[in-house]
Structure formats: C-alpha cells, structure tokens
Amino acid sequence: MDDQKTMKFIAFLALLPALGLSCQINYDVWLDGRCFRQNYQTSNTYSNTFDICNKENAHLPVIKSRDDNDQFISSLAHQFGYAFWLGLICDGKKFVWADGSELTYNNFAADYTCSNATVDRRYFYGNDQLWYEVLTGNYYGVNNVVCEAKERSASTCDSFDLLQTGQATDICYKLQQKTTTWQDAESTCNKEAAHLAVIHDPKLNDFIRRTAVSAGILGGVHIGIQNNFTTNTYKWADGSEIDYDNFKPGFPNPKLGDCSMMDTNSVAGQWVNIGCQNTPLPFVCTKPAFVASNPQPAGCPSKKQYTNGDEIFSPSFPQAPGASVCDYLLMASDTTKKAQVEILFHEMNSCCDTLTVYDGTVGSNMLGSFTGYHPTPINIIANSNAIRLHWNATSGVHVRGFHARML
Incomplete structure (x- = not known):
C-alpha cells in the first residue's frame, strides 16, 4: 500500500468511533445509530425470545432514557402496537441491562424492587410505554420479537473481510x-x-482460489458471471464489463448454462459456465470497501441548485449529520428531459430521519421516501425536468446520512 493509500485508510479509521458502520444482515438502524430488528410472533415467552436474539449475536432491547422510551413507542413498538420483552433482569441486588450496564432510568408500571426474591422476574414493554414485571415462564402475551444487535461493526467491510488491493478501491469478501x-x-x-x-x-482471481482451497473447497465455487438473456453476452453480477477473462478453452459453452463457477482444483482457477439452478456449490461474495472520501461541512449546503453530474450530500457526510432540515433543488440541464437522481447510499435513524424525493419545483407529488440503511444505489426518474430532495433529521446521530448524484 502506497503512502497516499495508507493515509486515506488511516483517515477513514479515525472516523469510525463517530459514525459506525452498517447493521448486520436483517437488522436496521432505528435509534441513535443502534441496530434493531422486529417481527410479529404470537405468544412469545421470555426464554423463546431471548434464544432468538442470542442466536443472532444480539440481545433484548436496552432503554436508558426517557427519549429512548418515547422513541421506541413512536417507531419500533408503535409500528405494530404490540408489547415486547426488555433486556432487563434483577441479579439479586440490582437491575441490570443485557449489555451489562446498571439501570439508571426506568418507566416501571409499579414500585418494583430487586432482591433475591425477585430474580425470577422478567420485564416487558407495554403498549402504554410502561414496563411490567411478570414471573418467568408464566406469561405468554408478548406478541412482538424485538432484538438489538450487540454492537455495530468497526470494520470498513462490516461483516466481510478486507482485502487491500493497492488500487483505488479495496475489496470486501466473504x-x-x-x-x-x-x-x-x-x-x-x-x-x-x-x-x-x-x-x-x-491477483483477485488467485486470491479467491487460494482462500477456497485453504478452507478445503476443491470442487469449485460460484462466481458472479452470468449470461445476459437480452444481449446474449456475459457480464459480472454488478453489471460491470468483463475486462479480465479466465474461462477455460472452449468456455463458455452455450449448451451448459448461463451462470459460472471457478475450478478451485485448478492452479489457474479457471472458469466454466454451469446451470444457474442445478449446480449447488460454496460461493464467495465481494463488494467495494466503503471509503470516507469527500467529507462535507456541517450544516445545509450553500449551493441552491444542482444539475446533471452533481453530487449531493447530507450535512457533515460521512460523519453524523445531527439534527437538520435541508432542501435541494435538482434541475436537468436539458429542460426537455426528465430529471434523474441516484441515491448511492443512505444510513439514517428510522425513528426520526428521512430523505423524501418530490417531483417538480413545486407540489407534493412524492417519488419516494427513505430511511434506515440502504447501501446499494436507488435510481429515481421524475415526471418533469426537476426533482426536490427534502432532508429532515430530528436525530441524525451515529449515522452517516445520504450521498446522491444527479444523472
């Protein structure tokens, strides 16, 4: 890695404590950058819900302030209107949360105490925002499973491993x-x-082959080349062109299928095409590593109007934007063309941060509204030559905000 690359990587790491990274799979950013997931399941015991969260390397929810309590009911709980178990227990002397911290705030429905006589009690969050105590195993009326991820990733690759390529973008792989x-x-x-x-x-081809072989996989792995049925040409799964070809001689063979694998038993790691639905194999996922480039100043941008090719950011991107309300006007340079915007990335607190996309310079024709975490691009085409973005963050903490580009 050259000096410039090293400095860029160090600069990125310096941002991590402030901004965090994405939630684990199936979890979403709900509150202050914390990761939760929920689903409706009838009559859940405490132990059943605890086991569900524990298997996902998560715990039952922790609530440490009045704001937490109110925002839970306005976002997580209120979405379904059902109670959920809390990650709170009595250890015989004091109340303790699932993350190991002691209770400093409560919203108990009664004057519950913690002693050796109450260690078999468990607590749930009711529809009225109050917390109720019940005997373990004797209550089945909690109809909402809510889990909180123990911690967010501190890696540039989230749950993936990082491969430093020495190129403009490092690779995340799993x-x-x-x-x-x-x-x-x-x-x-x-x-x-x-x-x-x-x-x-x-180099990447050889690395993937060696990684598979090191794990004892000698029968091949799926890789991301697939035949495009419309053009009858092969492309990578991310839509990029094939600028490096390692197919075996005679491949791809039109008689064999429209997807591809790497022969890991071959030193060269060559590729062959296979059927997409009839060849079960291990596989390798890849994605570009997130790089904290082009940092933005705090506050709404001074630029009032954007046009084709311009990039648009939330305040302070990629650091937390804080509470802020900003409006952005996007105008197509050719007034006869429909305006287009690509939301390249967004990470917001689902409780209280949104990016809303409107059609035209005035009016309320909404083209989309976004919150939570979404790392892959979303393309939006207006019905006119103008698009308005309305950024409304009432929390804006421990998340990165959004990055968009006008097409």
Whole structure:
C-alpha cells in the first residue's frame, strides 16, 4: 500500500468511533445509530425470545432514557402496537441491562424492587410505554420479537473481510461454505449489499482460489458471471464489463448454462459456465470497501441548485449529520428531459430521519421516501425536468446520512 493509500485508510479509521458502520444482515438502524430488528410472533415467552436474539449475536432491547422510551413507542413498538420483552433482569441486588450496564432510568408500571426474591422476574414493554414485571415462564402475551444487535461493526467491510488491493478501491469478501445454487448464492450476497465474486484482475482471481482451497473447497465455487438473456453476452453480477477473462478453452459453452463457477482444483482457477439452478456449490461474495472520501461541512449546503453530474450530500457526510432540515433543488440541464437522481447510499435513524424525493419545483407529488440503511444505489426518474430532495433529521446521530448524484 502506497503512502497516499495508507493515509486515506488511516483517515477513514479515525472516523469510525463517530459514525459506525452498517447493521448486520436483517437488522436496521432505528435509534441513535443502534441496530434493531422486529417481527410479529404470537405468544412469545421470555426464554423463546431471548434464544432468538442470542442466536443472532444480539440481545433484548436496552432503554436508558426517557427519549429512548418515547422513541421506541413512536417507531419500533408503535409500528405494530404490540408489547415486547426488555433486556432487563434483577441479579439479586440490582437491575441490570443485557449489555451489562446498571439501570439508571426506568418507566416501571409499579414500585418494583430487586432482591433475591425477585430474580425470577422478567420485564416487558407495554403498549402504554410502561414496563411490567411478570414471573418467568408464566406469561405468554408478548406478541412482538424485538432484538438489538450487540454492537455495530468497526470494520470498513462490516461483516466481510478486507482485502487491500493497492488500487483505488479495496475489496470486501466473504467465503460462504454452505452449498447452494448460483441464483440463491447471489441472493444471499445481495442481502449484504454484495454480489457473487466480481473479478477484474488475476491477483483477485488467485486470491479467491487460494482462500477456497485453504478452507478445503476443491470442487469449485460460484462466481458472479452470468449470461445476459437480452444481449446474449456475459457480464459480472454488478453489471460491470468483463475486462479480465479466465474461462477455460472452449468456455463458455452455450449448451451448459448461463451462470459460472471457478475450478478451485485448478492452479489457474479457471472458469466454466454451469446451470444457474442445478449446480449447488460454496460461493464467495465481494463488494467495494466503503471509503470516507469527500467529507462535507456541517450544516445545509450553500449551493441552491444542482444539475446533471452533481453530487449531493447530507450535512457533515460521512460523519453524523445531527439534527437538520435541508432542501435541494435538482434541475436537468436539458429542460426537455426528465430529471434523474441516484441515491448511492443512505444510513439514517428510522425513528426520526428521512430523505423524501418530490417531483417538480413545486407540489407534493412524492417519488419516494427513505430511511434506515440502504447501501446499494436507488435510481429515481421524475415526471418533469426537476426533482426536490427534502432532508429532515430530528436525530441524525451515529449515522452517516445520504450521498446522491444527479444523472
């Protein structure tokens, strides 16, 4: 890694404590950058819900302030209107949260005490925002499973591993040893904002082969090349062109299928095409590493109007934007063309931060409204030559905000 690359990477790491990174799979950013997931399941015991969260390396929710309590009811709980178990227990002397911290704020429905006589009690958050105590195992009326991820990733690659390439962008990769079809493997990668391995040079190809072989995978892995049915040409799963080709002689063979694998038993790690639904294999996911480039100043931008090719950011991006309300006007340079915007990335608190996209310079025709975490691009086309973005963050803490580009 050269000096410039090293400095860029160090600068990125310096930002991590302030901004954090994305939530783990199936979790979303809800409150102050914290990661939660919820789903409705009838009659959940405390132990059943505890086990569900624990298997996902998560814990039951922790509430440490009045703001936390109120925002839970306005976002998580209020969405379904059902109670959920809290990550609160009595250790015989004091109340303790699931993250190990002691109770400093409570919203108990009664004057509950903690002693050796109450260690078998558990607590749930009711529809009225009050916390109720019940005997362990004797209550089945909690119909909402809510889990909080123990911690957010401190890696540039979230749950993936980092490969420093020495190029403009480092690569995040994950080897999945379970066997599945090409299409199911690609779907699994997509859930973590990645694709089946996209390979643009022999060094990465060799690295993927060696990684698979080190894990004892000698029968091949899925990689991200698929035939485009419309053009009958092969492309990478992320839409990029094939600028590096390692197909075996005679491949791709039109009689064999429209997806591809790497032969890990071959020193050269060559590729062959296979059927997309009938060849279960392990697989490798890849995605570009997030790089904290082009840092933005605090506050709404002074620029009042954007046009084709311009980039648009939330205040302070990629650091937390804080509470802020900003409006952005996007005008197509050709007034006869429809305006287009691509939301490249957004990470917001679902409780209280939104980016809303409107059609035209005036009016209320909404084209989309976004919150939570979404790392992959979203393309929006207006019905006119103008688009308005309305950024409304009432929290804006421990998240990165948004990055968009006018097309």
